Amino acid sequence: MTVIQEATTHPKDTLLRVDRFPHIWCPTCGIGTAVSCFIDAIRATGIDEKQFAVVSGIGCTGRVAGYIRLDSFHTTHGRAIPFAVGLHLAKPDMKVIVFSGDGDISCIGGNHLIHTARRNMDITVICVNNFIYGMTGGQLAPTTPQTARTTTSPYGNFEYPMSLPHVVSACGATYVSRWTVLHIKRLTRAMKDAILHRGFSFVEVIAPCSTLCARKNRLGTGTNMLSYYHDHCEINHEANLADVGLDYQGKIVCGNFLTIEKPTFRDLLEENREEV
Numbered sequence: 001m002t003v004i005q006e007a008t009t010h011p012k013d014t015l016l017r018v019d020r021f022p023h024i025w026c027p028t029c030g031i032g033t034a035v036s037c038f039i040d041a042i043r044a045t046g047i048d049e050k051q052f053a054v055v056s057g058i059g060c061t062g063r064v065a066g067y068i069r070l071d072s073f074h075t076t077h078g079r080a081i082p083f084a085v086g087l088h089l090a091k092p093d094m095k096v097i098v099f100s101g102d103g104d105i106s107c108i109g110g111n112h113l114i115h116t117a118r119r120n121m122d123i124t125v126i127c128v129n130n131f132i133y134g135m136t137g138g139q140l141a142p143t144t145p146q147t148a149r150t151t152t153s154p155y156g157n158f159e160y161p162m163s164l165p166h167v168v169s170a171c172g173a174t175y176v177s178r179w180t181v182l183h184i185k186r187l188t189r190a191m192k193d194a195i196l197h198r199g200f201s202f203v204e205v206i207a208p209c210s211t212l213c214a215r216k217n218r219l220g221t222g223t224n225m226l227s228y229y230h231d232h233c234e235i236n237h238e239a240n241l242a243d244v245g246l247d248y249q250g251k252i253v254c255g256n257f258l259t260i261e262k263p264t265f266r267d268l269l270e271e272n273r274e275e276v
């Protein structure tokens with residue numbers, strides 16, 4: 001006779017603060033999958049969990065820091081990157097990871113993003129791009145594709161969107177990748193590689209905002225959006241980063257676009273310390 005034992009724990013429990021559940025994310029939101037991949041990536045690095053710090057800004061994705069059982073910090077809107085930089089400079093042996101949303105990182109936090117990439121600061125930024133300000137009611141973000149409807153673009157967005165991989169690579173990031181939450185294995189691997197990379201690493205995670213982005217544009221649920229990713233993603237690691245911008249309902253070019261070695265901010269600091 002087969003005895004079915006009920007599981008009382010989940011393998012990811014140790015890194016998840018399940019005591020804080022239920023979490024705030026909507027059904028079929030993509031952030032949970034990104035967190036799940038992140039936990040697997042942390043484990044796959046083989047680095048002691050005490051060596052990690054996770055920093056988030058404000059927003060739905062910004063809640064990640066609060067649900068992760070690592071040293072984690074929930075900072076003010078747009079300020080996750082400078083907070084992480086301070087942490088990294090004070091504790092250079094720690095792996096400092098910013099985990100936040102596209103609005104938080106590219107809009108109010110946009111200047112910090114470009115200058116931290118420019119300095120090749122040795123931190124990792126994981127940005128969940130759901131093309132909208134999820135937490136505050138679905139306003140337009142710098143990443144919202146043209147023609148997409150949001151609360152603040154009810155007739156369709158007519159601004160040109162920002163392509164995050166292009167921006168960070170042009171500024172000086174030394175590791176850049178983009179995956180959707182459908183690409184669980186590839187996303188996990190990219191997060192792991194980004195964490196192990198020396199220098200400014202950036203992982204863009206394309207994820208559905210099922211409640212606002214999908215509803216405003218009549219795209220169905222997050223599950224429908226995963227199906228869309230399945231049919232419209234093109235993997236091209238060699239893609240020209242000037243050409244990976246995203247159109248509304250167009251193809252999504254994914255890949256591990258860039259890995260280069262270049263002295264980090266701290267390398268240059270050490271090099272010049274004597275003279276200074």
Ligand SMILES: Cc1ncc(C[n+]2csc(CCOP(=O)(O)OP(=O)(O)O)c2C)c(N)n1
Nearest residue numbers: 058059060061077101102103104133134135
């Ligand atoms: C200084 C300041 N301005 C505005 C806000 C309101 N606010 C909170 S979250 C957010 C946008 C978050 O968008 P995004 O980073 O895309 O995260 P999502 O919720 O979509 O994951 C805004 C504008 C704030 N908390 N603080």
